[in-house]
Amino acid sequence: MEPKIWGPPAWIFLHSVTLNYPNNPTPQDKEDYRIFFDSLQHILPCPTCKEHYAKNIRSNPINLKDRTSLINWLIDIHNK
Incomplete structure (x- = not known):
């Protein structure tokens, strides 16, 4: 499946998910x-995208400290 078809809405969804993350998350x-x-x-529907995402999260591990940290983490991942 072409990333240009599903990619932009997927990024909107992922950024929306981070906006719902708690300010004070529980374990x-x-x-x-x-x-x-x-x-x-x-599970991404593009082999190249899967590989790129996996590489990016290995070099920039998810930051789950609080909402702002998660939002900024995803912005960094999105911009790579």
């Missing part, structure tokens, strides 16, 4: 969001 919140963002490297 369970952190685990849920870690699993969600980690799983994307396995």
Whole structure:
């Protein structure tokens, strides 16, 4: 599937997900969001995109400290 078809709406969705992350996340919140963002490297509908995302999260691990940290992390991932 072409990234130009699904990519822009996927990024909107992912950024929306970060906006709902708690300011003071519980350990369970952190685990849920870690699993969600980690799983994307396995399920994105483009092999090149999967590889690129996996490389980016290995070099820039998810920051689940608080909402602002997660928002900024995804912005960094998106801009790579």
